[in-house]
Amino acid sequence: MTVLADLHVTETWYLVLGAVLFTIGATGLLVRRNPLVMFMCIELMLNAVNLTFVSFAHALDDVGGQAVVFFVLVVAAAEVVVGLGIIVALMRKHPGATADDIATLKG
Amino acid sequence: MLDLVWLIPALPLAGFLVLVFGGRRLGEPIAGWFATLMCGGAFAATVVVFIGLFNKSPDQRQFQQVLFDWLPVGGLKVQLGFLVDPLSIAMALFVTGIGTLIHLYSIGYMHGDPKFSKFFVYMNLFAFSMLMLVLGNNLLVTFLGWEGVGACSYFLVSFWFSNEANASAGKKAFITNRIGDWGFMLAMFLAFASVGTLTYFSNGSNVGLLDQGTLGHLTAYTATAIAALLFIGAVGKSAQLPLYIWLPDAMAGPTPVSALIHAATMVTSGVYLMVRISPVLAHGYTWLPATIATVGAITALFAATIAIAQNDIKKVLAYSTVSQLGYMFLAVGSGAYVAAIFHMITHAFFKALLFLGSGSVIHGMHDEQDMRKMGGLRKYMPVTAVTFIIGWLAIAGIFPFAGFWSKDEILLNAWAHGGSPLWKVLWFVGLVTALLTAYYMSRQVFMVFFGKENWREAATAGGEAEQSAEATAAEEHAGEEHVTVAVAPSRHDAHPEPHESAWTMLLPLVVLAALSTFGGLVNLPFSDSSRFLERWLAPVLETTTRRVDVPGVVQFALAAGTCLLCALAIVVAARVYLQHKLEPVEPELFAHGWYYDESVSAFVGGPGEEAFEQTAEFDKGVIDGAVNGVGTLVRATATRLRLAQTGYVRNYALGIAVGAFILIGLFLTRAVG
Numbered sequence: 001m002t003v004l005a006d007l008h009v010t011e012t013w014y015l016v017l018g019a020v021l022f023t024i025g026a027t028g029l030l031v032r033r034n035p036l037v038m039f040m041c042i043e044l045m046l047n048a049v050n051l052t053f054v055s056f057a058h059a060l061d062d063v064g065g066q067a068v069v070f071f072v073l074v075v076a077a078a079e080v081v082v083g084l085g086i087i088v089a090l091m092r093k094h095p096g097a098t099a100d101d102i103a104t105l106k107g
Numbered sequence: 108m109l110d111l112v113w114l115i116p117a118l119p120l121a122g123f124l125v126l127v128f129g130g131r132r133l134g135e136p137i138a139g140w141f142a143t144l145m146c147g148g149a150f151a152a153t154v155v156v157f158i159g160l161f162n163k164s165p166d167q168r169q170f171q172q173v174l175f176d177w178l179p180v181g182g183l184k185v186q187l188g189f190l191v192d193p194l195s196i197a198m199a200l201f202v203t204g205i206g207t208l209i210h211l212y213s214i215g216y217m218h219g220d221p222k223f224s225k226f227f228v229y230m231n232l233f234a235f236s237m238l239m240l241v242l243g244n245n246l247l248v249t250f251l252g253w254e255g256v257g258a259c260s261y262f263l264v265s266f267w268f269s270n271e272a273n274a275s276a277g278k279k280a281f282i283t284n285r286i287g288d289w290g291f292m293l294a295m296f297l298a299f300a301s302v303g304t305l306t307y308f309s310n311g312s313n314v315g316l317l318d319q320g321t322l323g324h325l326t327a328y329t330a331t332a333i334a335a336l337l338f339i340g341a342v343g344k345s346a347q348l349p350l351y352i353w354l355p356d357a358m359a360g361p362t363p364v365s366a367l368i369h370a371a372t373m374v375t376s377g378v379y380l381m382v383r384i385s386p387v388l389a390h391g392y393t394w395l396p397a398t399i400a401t402v403g404a405i406t407a408l409f410a411a412t413i414a415i416a417q418n419d420i421k422k423v424l425a426y427s428t429v430s431q432l433g434y435m436f437l438a439v440g441s442g443a444y445v446a447a448i449f450h451m452i453t454h455a456f457f458k459a460l461l462f463l464g465s466g467s468v469i470h471g472m473h474d475e476q477d478m479r480k481m482g483g484l485r486k487y488m489p490v491t492a493v494t495f496i497i498g499w500l501a502i503a504g505i506f507p508f509a510g511f512w513s514k515d516e517i518l519l520n521a522w523a524h525g526g527s528p529l530w531k532v533l534w535f536v537g538l539v540t541a542l543l544t545a546y547y548m549s550r551q552v553f554m555v556f557f558g559k560e561n562w563r564e565a566a567t568a569g570g571e572a573e574q575s576a577e578a579t580a581a582e583e584h585a586g587e588e589h590v591t592v593a594v595a596p597s598r599h600d601a602h603p604e605p606h607e608s609a610w611t612m613l614l615p616l617v618v619l620a621a622l623s624t625f626g627g628l629v630n631l632p633f634s635d636s637s638r639f640l641e642r643w644l645a646p647v648l649e650t651t652t653r654r655v656d657v658p659g660v661v662q663f664a665l666a667a668g669t670c671l672l673c674a675l676a677i678v679v680a681a682r683v684y685l686q687h688k689l690e691p692v693e694p695e696l697f698a699h700g701w702y703y704d705e706s707v708s709a710f711v712g713g714p715g716e717e718a719f720e721q722t723a724e725f726d727k728g729v730i731d732g733a734v735n736g737v738g739t740l741v742r743a744t745a746t747r748l749r750l751a752q753t754g755y756v757r758n759y760a761l762g763i764a765v766g767a768f769i770l771i772g773l774f775l776t777r778a779v780g
Contacts, residue, residue, distance in 0.1 A: 029760050038756065042515030 014055035021048035033098035037089050043085075046076050108157030108168040112189045114152040115199060115242060116147045119234035126231060130224030139214035141722040142227035145232050146210045150203035157196050157362060166648050167195055170308045171244050178247070182303055185311055190244035193685045194448070194647045198379055201452050205371045205459050206234050208615035212463050213227045213363040214613035216470060217543035224362065226266065233259035241379065245306040246295050249380070253291065253344065256373045262359040265777050272570075276359035283353040287343015287377075294336035301329045303650055305331030308671065317386045319650075327562055328683050331391030337384055338399055345377030345432045348406045349706045354429055359420040362466030365421060370428045370462050371455035378451055382444045385651040389442075397529060400440025404536040407433030409701065411543035416697035419476050419694045426700075427502065428458055435509060435516050442653030444522035446628070450513035452640075453626045455503035455751065457569070458511055461618035462496035467556060467612055471605040472562060476553065483560040483691070487605040492556045494620040499552045501623040504673045510627030514541060515666045516632065520664060523655035536671060545673035547640040550691075557685055562605065626661065632662065683731070 025044035032038050050069045057065030091095055130138045173188035190511050206518035210230060217226050218698070236255025243249040265277025293698075300306060302314070302321050309315035321331070341347070346354035357369045368374070381388065388396060410429035416422045431454050467474055471488050485492035501508035504515070518537050524530035607613070620627030630640035683689045699705065 026764060030764070067359050099756045104751060106754030107749030107752030 011055045012061040014051060014076060018048045018055065019050040021045075021051065033100055035097070035099050036089065037094065039083055040076060043080070046072060108155050109191055110172065111152055111159075111170050112156050112170070112191050112242065113174060115149050115156065115189075115203070116235050117237040118148040118152065119231045119238065122231040123235055125227060126224060126228040129753075130228055133224060135223040136214050136216070137223035137686065138227050139217070140212070142231045142354075142648070143207060143210040143526065145231055146203060146207045146505060148472060149234065149238065150200075150207050153196065153199045153203050156191060157200060158304040159495055160191060160193065160196055161687060165642075165646050169308065171308070173244070173310065183299060183304060183305075185245060185247045187248060187423040188244040188308075188310070189242040190239075190307055191242070191351025191458055192647055193643050195241050196383065197295060197448065197452070197643065199238060200374050201455050202237050202241060205619075206230075206237075208368040208618055209363050209371075209459065209463065210234075210580050212366075212466070212612050212615040212752075213361075215609040216466055217361065217364050218609070221381060221598065222266070227265075229259050229262045229266070230367070232364075233368060233373075234485055236535050237376070240376055244310070245304075245307070246298065249383075250291060250295065253340070253376065253380075253464060255289065256368070256376065257281065257288070257344070259371060260284075260357065260364075260368050264357045266360055266364070272361075273359040276288065276353075276356040280353040280357045283350050284343045286350060287340045290336045290343070294333050294340065297329065297336065299332050301325060301333075307479065311559065317384065318438065321388075322386055322390050325387075325390060327391055330387050333379075334388045334391050335395055337387075338395070341380050341436075342378030342402070343377075344380075346429050346438070347372050347377075347402055347433060347436060348409060351406060351410065351429045352707060355425040355700070358425045360419065362462060362469060365425070366459045366462030366466070368596055369459040374432055375435070375451045375455065376440060378432065381436070381439045381446060381691075383650070384438075385444055385648060389651040396440045397527075398440070399522040400437050400533055401529070403436025403438075404438055404521075404533040404540075405433070406430070407437065407540040408536050408543070409433075411540045411547065412697050413700045415543060415547040416693035416695075418478050418698075420468060420478050420481070420555065421462070421553065423474060423478075424458070424461055424465060424545060427461075427544065427548065430544065431502075434537065434540070437533060438775075441517075441520045441524045441533075441649070441705060442654050443517060443655075444648045445638075445644055446516040446520050448644060449630045449640055450517055453501070453513040453623070455510035455685040456619055456626045457498045457508075457623040460486060460494060460623050461502065463612070463616055464491050464498060464618065467491040467608045467616065468495075468605075470608050472611070473605075475562065476552040480554045480561050482558045482562065482744070483556070484605055486600040488556075488607045490607060491616065493513070494616040495556065496552060497620040497623055499548045501626075503548050503668060506670050507624075507627060509623050511666075511670060512627035512630065512632070516630070518669060519632075519657065519662060519665055520653070520655055523657045524653070538672070541669055542672055542676045545676035546680050549677045550684050553684040572596070624690050668689065 005010045014100065022045050025048060028037050028041035032041065050072055051073070053065040054068050056064060090095070094101060123141050126133070126142060133141060152450055160170070170191040171188055172191070173186045174189055176184060177187040177256070193354050213226065213230065216429050217223050222224065229687060233256060236252045238252070238254025238257055243252060261277045261281040264280050266276045268274040268277070295305060298316055302316055302325060304314050304316055304321070306313040306315050309318050309321075314321055343350045354369060354374065358365050359371075377593070384510040407430045410433065411427045414423050414426035414430065431450070435447045435450050435454070438444070438450060466483060467488065468481070468491060471484070471491070472481060475481070484745050497508065501510040504511045518534055518541070521530055521534040521537055628639075631637040670680060679689070696702070
C-alpha cells in the first residue's frame with residue numbers, strides 16, 4: 001500500500017483521463033451505428049471536456065474553468081432532451097434503425 | 108389672366124374624363140355637344156390668356172406656371188408646368204380654334220355611328236395631349252403630349268377597327284412614330300447629360316435649356332446632336348422622308364380625324380418642336396439646318412408627284428399634307444421660323460377645310476371615296492363646293508388667299524438665303540412643288556365638282572353591276588393594297604342622289620373658308636407694321652430668325668411669277684380634266700408612290716425578316732445560350748458536388764474531427780513557431 005500511498009495524483013492524471021475518455025467517445029461515435037450508443041459517446045466526450053476544464057481550473061487556480069462546466073452541463077441537458085426525443089421518435093417509426101438507415105439528407 | 112393657362116388643357120381633360128365614364132349614358136348627340144363645349148371652353152381660355160399676354164410689353168411676354176414637381180429625382184427636377192409665350196399661345200389658339208370647329212363638324216359626320224360617344228372621348232383626349240405638347244414648359248411634358256397625340260392618333264386611325272385594313276393602318280402609324288420617338292428620347296437624355304435640365308426657360312428652381320447662358324456652356328457638337336435627334340422625332344411625327352409612310356394610310360380614320368390630327372395639328376408638332384428649340388439649332392453646325400431644309404424640299408416634291416396620280420379623294424389630300432409639311436421644314440431649315448409658323452397656321456386653315464370638305468363629299472356620296480365615281484357635285488352640294496374651291500385656291504397659292512402669302516414667304520426665304528447654291532436649288536424644288544400642288548388640287552376639284560356625273564352610271568347600273576364594278580376596282584387596286592380606302596360601316600339608306608350635309612358640318616366649312624381667304628392678313632409682307640405674326644413672335648424668335656434682305660421689286664417679281672405659274676398649272680389641269688383636250692399624265696410610278704411602300708414591305712418582308720430571324724437566332728443561341736449555359740454549368744458542378752453529402756452521420760462527424768485536428772495542428776504550430 002505504501003506504493004499507493006506514495007503515489008501523488010497530479011493534474012496530469014486527470015488530463016490524461018480526460019483525453020482517454022474523449023478519444024473513446026470520439027472513436028465510438030465514428031464506429032458505432034446504434035443511435036443511442038452514438039448519443040452516449042457524445043455525452044462521454046462532453047464529460048471528458050468537463051473534466052479537463054475542472055483540472056485546469058484547479059491547476060491554474062482560476063474559477064472560470066469551473067463556471068464554464070456549468071454551461072456545458074446545461075447545454076448537455078438541453079441536448080439530451082432534444083436528442084432523446086428524436087431518437088425515441090425514430091425508434092418508434094423504424095424499430096431497430098441504425099444511423100446509416102436514416103441517411104435521408106443524402107445529396 | 109395668365110394664371111388661367113392651366114384651364115386650357117384642363118377643360119378637354121375634364122371632357123375626356125366625363126365622357127369616359129358617362130359618355131354612353133349621355134349618348135348621341137349630347138356627348139358630342141359636351142366635347143365641343145369643352146374644346147370651345149379651352150379656346151375661350153386661350154383667348155383670355157392671349158389677351159393677358161398681349162397687354163404686356165413685348166419683352167415681358169413670358170410666363171411660366173408650375174403646377175407641381177413631377178419627377179424630382181436626384182439632379183433631375185422635372186416640373187409639370189406650362190410655358191406661356193407668343194409662340195405657344197399662337198399654337199394653342201389655332202389648335203383649340205380649329206379643334207372646336209372640327210368637334211362641331213364631327214357631330215354631324217359621326218351621326219348614327221354606334222361608337223359615337225367613344226369618338227369624342229378620343230377627340231377630347233387628343234385636344235388635351237396636343238395642348239400639353241404645345242404648352243409644356245419642358246421637353247418631358249412636351250414628350251408626354253407627343254406620346255399622347257400619338258396614342259390618340261392610333262385609336263382614331265383604327266377607330267373602325269373591325270376592318271382589318273383600318274386596324275393595321277393604326278398600327279403602322281404607331282410603329283413608324285416609335286422610330287421618331289426614339290430620337291426624341293435620346294435627345295432628352297443627351298440634353299440632361301450635357302446641361303442637366305429639360306426645362307426650356309429658367310424659372311425659380313430650374314435652369315433653362317434655351318437660355319443664352321446655358322447655351323454658352325454647350326459645345327456646337329452637342330447642340331447639333333440634340334437638335335439632330337429632335338429632328339428625327341420631328342421627321343416621324345411630321346411625316347417626312349423616310350418616315351412619311353404612315354400618314355397616307357392614316358386616312359383610314361374618320362375624316363374629321365384626318366382633318367384635325369393628320370392635317371391641322373398633330374403632324375405640325377414636329378415643326379413646332381423645331382421652332383421651339385431653334386436656339387439650340389442656331390447654336391449647332393450649319394449643316395443641320397441645310398439637311399433639314401433639304402429633307403423638307405425633297406419630301407415636298409416627292410409627295411406632290413405622288414398626289415397627282417391618286418384617285419382616292421383623301422389620299423390626294425394626305426400626300427398634299429406631307430408635301431406642305433415639307434415646305435414647313437424647308438422654312439425651318441432656312442431659318443425662317445416665322446414663315447414656318449405662318450404656313451403652319453394657314454395650312455391648318457385650308458387643309459382642315461379641304462379635309463372637312465372631302466368628308467362632306469364622302470358623306471353626301473354615301474361613303475364613296477373614289478374620285479373617278481364622282482363629278483358635277485357642285486349642283487348638289489353648293490356650300491361644300493364653294494368652300495372647297497376656296498380651299499383649293501388657297502393651297503394652290505392664288506392671290507389673295509392665305510396660302511399665297513405663306514408659301515411665298517417660304518420660297519422667298521429659300522431664294523434669299525444665299526451662302527451656297529444649294530438654297531437656289533431648294534427654292535427651285537419648292538417652286539416646282541408649288542406648280543404640282545396647283546395642278547393636283549385642280550385635278551381633284553375638277554374631278555369631284557365639275558364634269559360628268561360619273562356616279563349616276565354606277566347608281567343606275569344596279570346592284571349586281573356595282574358589285575362587279577367594285578370587284579374590278581378591287582383588282583385594279585390589288586397592287587396598291589396599302590392604299591386602303593376608309594369606308595365607314597354603311598349607315599345610310601341607299602339614296603342615289605348626292606345630298607348636302609347638315610348645318611353642323613357646313614358651319615365649320617364656312618368659317619374655315621373665311622379663314623382660308625383672309626388668313627394671309629396675319630402676316631402681310633408690305634411693311635414691318637403689317638407683319639403682325641412676325642412682330643408677335645419676335646420675343647421668341649427674333650434672335651434665331653435669319654433676316655432676309657431682298658429688294659421689294661424682286662420680292663414682287665418672285666411672288667407674281669409664282670402666282671402666274673400656279674395659275675398656268677391650273678389652266679393645264681383644266682385642259683386635261685375639264686375639257687379632256689390633253690391626255691392625263693398619271694404614271695404608275697406616281698400612283699404607287701414611287702413604290703416606296705412596296706419597297707419597304709419587300710425589304711422588311713425579305714432581307715429584313717431574314718435579319719430578324721437571324722437576330723432571333725442570335726438571341727436564342729448567344730444571349731439565351733449564355734444565360735442557360737451558366738445554369739447548366741451550375742447544375743453540372745452541383746451534381747458532382749452533392750455526392751459529398753452522404754447523409755451518414757459518421758461521415759459528418761469524421762469531417763468535424765479532421766477539421767478539429769487541422770485547426771489544433773495549426774494553432775499548435777503557430778504557438779510553437
